[in-house]
Amino acid sequence: MGCALANSSSNVNHKEESITQTQFVLASKLASSIGTGSFAKRAIPQVEETPVQDPLAEVMPMFEQADFIINQGKNSLTSKKETSDLEEYENKEVIGFKDVDGTDKELTLYYNVTFNEEVEEDESEKEETRKGIIKSDSFEYPFISKDEIEEEQGEKETSYEITIQTGVDSFITSEQSFEEEVKNGKTVKEEKYSYTVVTNGKVSKEYSYEFETGKDNVTEIELEYNGVEYEMTSFIKENQEYLKLEIENDATDEETSYLYLKTVDENNNVTYTLVK
Numbered sequence: 001m002g003c004a005l006a007n008s009s010s011n012v013n014h015k016e017e018s019i020t021q022t023q024f025v026l027a028s029k030l031a032s033s034i035g036t037g038s039f040a041k042r043a044i045p046q047v048e049e050t051p052v053q054d055p056l057a058e059v060m061p062m063f064e065q066a067d068f069i070i071n072q073g074k075n076s077l078t079s080k081k082e083t084s085d086l087e088e089y090e091n092k093e094v095i096g097f098k099d100v101d102g103t104d105k106e107l108t109l110y111y112n113v114t115f116n117e118e119v120e121e122d123e124s125e126k127e128e129t130r131k132g133i134i135k136s137d138s139f140e141y142p143f144i145s146k147d148e149i150e151e152e153q154g155e156k157e158t159s160y161e162i163t164i165q166t167g168v169d170s171f172i173t174s175e176q177s178f179e180e181e182v183k184n185g186k187t188v189k190e191e192k193y194s195y196t197v198v199t200n201g202k203v204s205k206e207y208s209y210e211f212e213t214g215k216d217n218v219t220e221i222e223l224e225y226n227g228v229e230y231e232m233t234s235f236i237k238e239n240q241e242y243l244k245l246e247i248e249n250d251a252t253d254e255e256t257s258y259l260y261l262k263t264v265d266e267n268n269n270v271t272y273t274l275v276k
Contacts, residue, residue, distance in 0.1 A: 020147060020160055021079050021095050024134065027162045027174040028107055030197060031139055059230055062195075062207055062223055086110050089132050108135045111143075123152035134164060141166055155179075169201040227251055234262075243272065 077097045084092040089110035099105050111132025118125045128147045133140060145162040158178040165171045173196045194208035207225040223230040233244040243260040260272040 020145065020162075021077055023160055023162050023174050023176060024095060024107060024109065024145075025077070025097050025105075026195075027143075027164050027172055028134060028136060028139075030172045030174070030195065031134075031141060031164050031166055059223060059225060062209065062225065084110060091130075091132075106136070109133070109143075110135075123150070125150050167200070170199045172197050242275075 077095070079093060079095050082092045082094060084090060086092075089112055091109075091111050091113060093109045093111075095107045095109065097105055097107075109130075109132060111130040114129045116127040116129075126149045130143075130145045132143060134143045141164045143162060143164045145160070148159045150157045156179070160174075160176040162174045163171055175194045177192050192208060192210050195206070196203060197205040207223060209221060209223040221232045221234075223232070227250050229248045229250065231246045231248075233246075235242055235244070241262040243262055244257065245260065246255070246257045248255050259275045261275050263271050263273070265271070
């Protein structure tokens with residue numbers, strides 16, 4: 001499901017760098033949204049008022065994350081290495097991307113890198129760790145990231161973890177895991193994304209999701225948040241884009257579904273109208 005894994009290399013290769021850069025972007029968005037209630041520094045898509053309490057507004061920022069990953073190529077993610085102008089860090093990297101509102105954004109990373117590799121007869125494990133600071137136009141925080149690749153007899157597991165320290169007892173952790181296994185001559189791939197926000201020593205937000213894009217450009221995103229499972233399906237019908245949101249509450253076994261019409265105006269503002 002989702003993106004294909006890259007081929008193995010001694011360090012993180014181009015595809016894996018892209019995945020890591022995407023996670024830095026998403027983690028930094030969470031960092032910039034602390035205290036604002038917004039995933040990105042932009043207007044959250046508006047849901048037209050209805051007599052029914054609309055469940056979309058609370059989870060929409062998380063679905064925007066998934067959309068960013070799915071469309072990371074279209075979002076023109078770029079990276080350039082520069083000579084570090086801070087003595088304590090050997091590396092400087094500038095990540096550029098287009099935000100969900102179409103504006104150009106940049107993140108600057110300063111860091112040092114350590115590598116570790118263990119190879120045995122039928123398995124290998126590679127690890128790359130970065131420690132440094134991440135800067136944007138609105139914040140500067142210390143971070144640590146770790147990329148791990150494990151391979152064993154036709155199986156491959158890749159994981160990426162980034163932790164941004166936003167305060168003394170506050171941090172954001174972003175994790176990705178990819179598993180690739182050959183079964184009956186076919187490669188089976190699984191992806192999972194999870195995010196944890198800790199504020200003053202307490203978990204204030206925790207969620208995970210996975211996604212897949214099927215036939216006819218129908219995209220399915222599954223999200224688990226606060227004990228509730230959400231599944232959003234995006235599809236085109238009669239030249240109009242719709243979102244179907246299905247909700248399953250594990251505690252009550254209740255299942256509900258909603259259908260929205262998505263519209264985008266000339267200023268790139270997104271509106272979701274509850275159809276039924």
